[in-house]
Amino acid sequence: MSAATGAPAAASPLRELAAAPGLLSLLGWSLVGRLHLSATLVALLVVAADTTGSYATAGLVSGALVLGQGLTAPLRGRAVDRRPAAGVLVWTSLVYGAGVAALAAVPASVGWQALAGAAFLVGLACPPSTQVSRAKVAQLAEGPLRQRAFTLQATVNELVLVTGPGAASLAIAGMGGRGAVVICGVLAAVGGFGLAAAVRRAGVDAPPATGGKAAETPAGSLLRNPAVVRAVAAVTALIAGFAVIDFVLVSWSHQRGSPALGGVLTGVWAAGSAAGGLAATLWSNGAAHLWRRLALVALGVALLLPALALPPAEATPWTVAVALALGGTVIPPALAALYDHVADSAGPTRRAEVFGWIATATTAASAAANPLAGAALDRWGPLAPVCVALAVCCLAATLVARAGKDPASP
Structure with a gap:
């Protein structure tokens, strides 16, 4: 009990997760x-x-x-x-x-x-x-517990990818x-x-039950729902932006004559993401609009612009690493809020299907991202594909802002 108020002390986030x-x-x-x-x-x-x-x-x-x-x-x-x-x-x-x-x-x-x-x-x-x-x-x-669970899932997923x-x-x-x-x-x-x-x-x-029996899945295509389409498109845009950044890191490192540096920089980005996700899971309790979370991701991508402004031979990887570490910290909270928004948009009887559509869309977008980023890099240098990544991240924020939903952040 709290000495000041007599109210029960709030359980720690990890205890809340473990109690479910x-x-x-x-x-x-x-x-x-x-x-x-x-x-x-x-x-x-x-x-x-x-x-x-x-x-x-x-x-x-x-x-x-x-x-x-x-x-x-x-x-x-x-x-x-x-x-x-x-x-x-x-x-x-x-x-x-x-x-x-x-x-x-x-x-x-x-x-x-x-x-x-x-x-x-x-x-x-x-x-x-x-x-x-x-x-x-x-x-x-x-509610907040679901977003915290999604945050933890997104955080450890970064480690799994590495x-x-x-x-x-x-x-x-x-x-x-x-x-x-x-x-x-x-x-x-x-x-x-x-x-x-x-x-x-x-x-x-x-499947989820309604009124003591399994809920019936509505007929018709899930993609006829504008809110679902916007949510799927937002996730797809965000993942495509990340794929472009991965491509830039590898190609930029190769241009410097240090191919292994690309793996190091990708690891720094993943480490920053894991740190930010863990912090959000443990300590973040305030409410924030979803589009603001995605705007922070776009801001993190924008940090790469000054870091990559110099020619590869003259730029220092330390500035790129710092930009990646800082920008990565906001990714898991944004993904958690976005997945929560996706789950709400699809409804309890179509959630697995909508995440299946996301898997298809993000696979196609990631496959298309590399040749697009390569063409931009060949013509204008590494800043061009970073601008492409920034544009699609801004697009994701715009799509969820139009949806008119503002889930609380974890």
């Missing part, structure tokens, strides 16, 4: 269930490069896997909205995990086209771990490329099975 039945377990297994995504791309790229002798062709093979994952994401999300999530996770994880492992056995003699075709078919069965985790977090929690390729590299060093692909298949199955068990333990295996 099954929430932390769901968050933990959702991250394990996503670890295979980035790791598999690295391992498959190495196998395809060894098979074809060309990294360009190897990129087509890994791109085929991603294309398959993106095409069926809305269908898998819709399945989760209409039937028990654990069953969908188990079967897709079993098929996908076995399929990824089988890619390691495709002989070099069949050619890269057969390997790309097999990778595409495997990608179609990718487990809906992302859709399930975000939809079930929204089903388990509401850890996945690193783990794949270690597996490649120890077992070779084909052995690493098999490990990725096993990891996909284990993550999917673990998330299915966590969903069951949390009591949210079934």
